[in-house]
Amino acid sequence: MTDLYQSQRAMRNMRRAAMQRGVVAILDVGTSKIACLVLRFDGIEDDRDQDGVGPMAGQSSFRVIGAATTRSRGVRFGEIAVMNETERAIRTAVQAAQKMANVRVDHVIACFSGAEPRSYGLAGEWELQDSVVTEQDVARVLAACDVPDFGDGREILHAQPVNFALDHRSGLGDPRGQIGNRLACDLHMLSVDASVVQNLLYCIKRCDLELAGIASSAYVSGISSLVEDEQELGAACIDMGGGATGISIFMKKHMIYADSVRMGGDHVSSDISKGLQVPLVVAERIKTKHGGVHATGMDDREMIEMGGDSGDWEKDRRQISRTELIGIMRPRVEEILEEVRARLDAAGFDSLPSQQIVLTGGASQIPGLDGLASRILGQRVRMGRPLRVQGLPQAATGPAFSSAVGLCLFAAHPQDEWWDFDIPAERYPARSLKRAFRWFKDNW
Amino acid sequence: MQSLSRNRSLPANGIRRDPAPSRWQYRMQRLWLTPLFRVVCRLGLPLTVVALIASGVLYSDARRAAIVQSFVDLRTKFEQRPEFRVGLLSVEGASRDLTDAVRAKLALKLPQSSFDLDMTELRARAEALDAVASAELRVRSGGVLQVILTERVPVVVWRGATGLQLLDATGHRVAGLSARADRADLPLVAGEGADAAMPEALAIFDTARPIAPRVRGLIRVGERRWDLVLDRDQSILLPSVNPVAAVERLLALNASDKLLERDILSIDLRNQDRPAIRLAPFAMNEVRRAQGLAPTTESGL
Numbered sequence: 001m002t003d004l005y006q007s008q009r010a011m012r013n014m015r016r017a018a019m020q021r022g023v024v025a026i027l028d029v030g031t032s033k034i035a036c037l038v039l040r041f042d043g044i045e046d047d048r049d050q051d052g053v054g055p056m057a058g059q060s061s062f063r064v065i066g067a068a069t070t071r072s073r074g075v076r077f078g079e080i081a082v083m084n085e086t087e088r089a090i091r092t093a094v095q096a097a098q099k100m101a102n103v104r105v106d107h108v109i110a111c112f113s114g115a116e117p118r119s120y121g122l123a124g125e126w127e128l129q130d131s132v133v134t135e136q137d138v139a140r141v142l143a144a145c146d147v148p149d150f151g152d153g154r155e156i157l158h159a160q161p162v163n164f165a166l167d168h169r170s171g172l173g174d175p176r177g178q179i180g181n182r183l184a185c186d187l188h189m190l191s192v193d194a195s196v197v198q199n200l201l202y203c204i205k206r207c208d209l210e211l212a213g214i215a216s217s218a219y220v221s222g223i224s225s226l227v228e229d230e231q232e233l234g235a236a237c238i239d240m241g242g243g244a245t246g247i248s249i250f251m252k253k254h255m256i257y258a259d260s261v262r263m264g265g266d267h268v269s270s271d272i273s274k275g276l277q278v279p280l281v282v283a284e285r286i287k288t289k290h291g292g293v294h295a296t297g298m299d300d301r302e303m304i305e306m307g308g309d310s311g312d313w314e315k316d317r318r319q320i321s322r323t324e325l326i327g328i329m330r331p332r333v334e335e336i337l338e339e340v341r342a343r344l345d346a347a348g349f350d351s352l353p354s355q356q357i358v359l360t361g362g363a364s365q366i367p368g369l370d371g372l373a374s375r376i377l378g379q380r381v382r383m384g385r386p387l388r389v390q391g392l393p394q395a396a397t398g399p400a401f402s403s404a405v406g407l408c409l410f411a412a413h414p415q416d417e418w419w420d421f422d423i424p425a426e427r428y429p430a431r432s433l434k435r436a437f438r439w440f441k442d443n444w
Numbered sequence: 445m446q447s448l449s450r451n452r453s454l455p456a457n458g459i460r461r462d463p464a465p466s467r468w469q470y471r472m473q474r475l476w477l478t479p480l481f482r483v484v485c486r487l488g489l490p491l492t493v494v495a496l497i498a499s500g501v502l503y504s505d506a507r508r509a510a511i512v513q514s515f516v517d518l519r520t521k522f523e524q525r526p527e528f529r530v531g532l533l534s535v536e537g538a539s540r541d542l543t544d545a546v547r548a549k550l551a552l553k554l555p556q557s558s559f560d561l562d563m564t565e566l567r568a569r570a571e572a573l574d575a576v577a578s579a580e581l582r583v584r585s586g587g588v589l590q591v592i593l594t595e596r597v598p599v600v601v602w603r604g605a606t607g608l609q610l611l612d613a614t615g616h617r618v619a620g621l622s623a624r625a626d627r628a629d630l631p632l633v634a635g636e637g638a639d640a641a642m643p644e645a646l647a648i649f650d651t652a653r654p655i656a657p658r659v660r661g662l663i664r665v666g667e668r669r670w671d672l673v674l675d676r677d678q679s680i681l682l683p684s685v686n687p688v689a690a691v692e693r694l695l696a697l698n699a700s701d702k703l704l705e706r707d708i709l710s711i712d713l714r715n716q717d718r719p720a721i722r723l724a725p726f727a728m729n730e731v732r733r734a735q736g737l738a739p740t741t742e743s744g745l
Binding site: 070071073088089091092094095098099102103104207208 | 462463464465467469470471473474477478479
C-alpha cells in the first residue's frame with residue numbers, strides 16, 4: 001500500500017513538473033486504436049478564487065497541439081498482449097503527434113480500459129482532537145478507512161474521497177476548517193490487475209517516455225462525455241471500446257463506481273468474420289459501412305458485396321443483405337448491453353435518483369444503438385460525444401476519442417486522490433526528518 | 445488455388461500495412477525535437493567545423509605568412525596600377541626660387557603610387573618653409589601632384605640679433621636679407637620681440653604715413669613698447685598701451701606747431717597726460733640765454 005502511495009505521489013510530482021514545462025502527452029491505449037494527443041499548458045490558471053466553474057470549464061488553460069491515431073496492435077481486451085507490437089504502435093502514435101506538435105514530449109499520461117477494474121466503497125471515521133478539522137485530520141480519516149482485501153497481484157488505480165461527513169452533516173466537499181467532533185469519509189477505490197499496469201509502464205518506458213499519470217478509461221470518458229449536471233445528479237457512462245466496454249457511474253461530480261465488460265466492437269467484427277467467412281479486415285469494413293442493429297424492410301433489399309480474393313468466383317462474388325448483417329451483429333450488441341445492465345444492477349444503479357445513461361466510445365456509433373440500448377438499459381439513454389477542447393482536430397472529436405479527451409481534462413484538473421493528501425504524522429518513520437520538521441512547524 | 449489478385453496482407457511493393465518507426469528512427473526524431481540539440485546542430489556544428497578548418501589552416505606559420513603575403517601582393521598590385529601613378533610634380537603660385545626650394549624640400553621620388561603619398565606629411569613639409577604661407581596639395585588626373593602655394597608677403601625688415609630678416613604682416617619670418625638696401629621699400633623695425641608685435645607696428649607705420657619720408661623705423665623697447673625713430677636722430681617714445689593714438693596726437697601737434705621740425709632730440713609720449721620734450725643742446729642753450737640764464741656746459745644732456 002505504501003509502495004503504491006509512493007509511486008502515485010511520484011507520478012503526481014512528475015505531472016506537476018510536466019505542467020511546469022508546459023507540454024504533456026496523452027496516450028489512450030485502446031484495443032482498436034492508440035491515440036496520442038500533445039497538450040500545451042499556457043499556464044496553470046488559478047481558478048480557486050472564483051466560484052464554481054468558469055465559462056470554459058477550466059479548459060482555457062491547455063491546448064491540443066498535436067494529435068495522432070494509429071491502429072492498435074497487440075492489445076486485447078484493453079490489455080497489452082504482445083509487448084513489442086504495442087510498443088511499436090505507441091511509438092508510431094507518439095512520433096506522429098510529436099511531428100504535428102513540433103515539440104518533444106517526455107511525460108505521458110496514459111489510460112487503458114481493461115485489467116478487470118473492481119470498485120470498492122470505503123468508509124472511515126475519526127474523532128477530532130480539537131474541534132476544528134485540519135489537513136492532518138483529513139489525512140487521518142483517510143488513513144482510518146478499512147481497506148478490504150482486494151487480492152494479490154492487484155493495484156489501486158484510483159482512490160478518491162467522495163464524501164465527507166462531519167457529525168451528522170453529510171455531503172461536505174471540503175471539511176477543512178469546519179467545526180465538529182467526528183469526521184467520517186467515504187472513499188471510492190478502484191483496483192486493477194497489477195501486471196497490466198506493469199506491462200503498460202514497461203511499454204511506455206521502452207518508448208523513452210515517462211509515465212506522469214495513469215487512469216482508467218471508463219473514468220476519463222465519463223469526465224469528458226457526461227455534462228456537468230449529469231455528473232452532479234448521477235449518470236452512468238458506457239464507453240464501448242474495441243475490446244472492452246467500460247462502465248462508470250458518477251454522482252456529485254465524483255466517480256462512485258467503475259467496471260468493465262470484456263466485450264466490445266471487435267467481438268462484433270469477429271462475429272461477422274466468422275458468420276460470413278470473410279477476413280477480419282473486411283468484416284470491420286462491412287460493419288462500419290453497413291452495420292446496424294435494427295432491421296427494416298428496406299434492409300432486405302440492400303445487398304452488400306463481400307468481395308474476396310480466394311480465386312473462387314462463387315466465393316468472391318457473394319452478397320448478403322443488410323438484414324443478415326444486422327442479424328449477426330444484433331445478438332452480440334445485445335449481449336454486451338445485457339452484460340452492462342447486469343453490472344449496473346449489481347452496482348445498485350437503480351437506486352440512484354437520476355438514471356441517465358450515456359453511450360460513448362467507438363462501438364457506440366452503430367446506427368440504431370440508442371434504440372436498442374434504451375430497450376435494455378432504460379429509457380434515459382443518449383449518445384455522448386466528448387467535450388470540445390481547444391485545438392482538437394475535427395477527426396478526433398468523435399465518440400471514439402472520449403477517453404482521450406477525458407484524459408486531457410483529467411490532466412488539466414485532476415481530482416483529489418488519496419495520495420494527494422498528507423500522510424498522517426503517525427505514519428511517518430520514527431526518526432523521520434520530516435516529522436521533526438513538522439513538529440517545528442506545528443509548535444512554533 | 446492461386447489467388448488472382450495480390451495478397452493484401454503483405455503487399456508486394458514492400459510497404460507494410462502497419463508502418464512503425466524503428467527504435468532508432470524514433471529516438472532520432474525525439475533528439476531532433478530537442479531545442480538545445482537543434483541549436484547545437486544548426487549553429488554550433490557549422491561554427492565548430494569552420495573554426496576547426498580555420499585553425500587547422502592557420503596552424504602553420506608559413507601558411508599564415510603566405511596568406512598575409514598574398515593580401516599584401518594584391519594590395520600592391522592594385523596600388524601600382526597606372527591609374528594611380530603620380531609621375532609629375534607641379535608647383536604653382538610661387539616665385540622660381542621658392543618653387544625650387546619647395547621641390548627640394550618635398551624630395552619626392554617620382555613616379556610613385558598615389559597610395560604611397562602621405563599628403564598631410566607633404567603639406568607639412570611644404571609649409572615648413574618660412575616663405576610659404578599655406579600649401580594646397582592634390583593629385584590631379586593624369587598623374588600630376590599639384591602643389592598650390594601661397595607665398596608670404598614681406599612687409600617689414602627686422603634688424604634682430606641674428607641679422608636682417610624679412611617679416612610678413614603676422615610677424616612670421618619670410619626670408620633673410622643680406623643688406624638693408626636690397627629692400628629699401630620696406631620699413632625697418634628693430635629690437636627684441638619686434639616680430640611678435642608686428643600688427644601694432646604696421647598700424648603705427650600706417651598712422652605715421654604723413655611723416656613717412658622722415659620715418660627711419662621702429663624700435664621695440666623691452667618687448668613692451670615702441671620707439672618711433674625719425675631722421676636727424678629724433679626719437680618718439682610711444683606708450684605701451686594704444687601707441688596709435690599717441691602717434692595721431694603727435695601728428696596733430698606737428699600739424700599745429702611744426703614740432704618735429706624744431707631742434708628736438710626726443711618726444712616722450714609715454715605718459716599721456718604729460719608729454720615731455722628733450723631739446724638738442726644748442727637749442728637748450730639758446731632758450732636759457734633768452735631767459736637770461738647761464739648756458740649749460742654739458743652738451744649731451
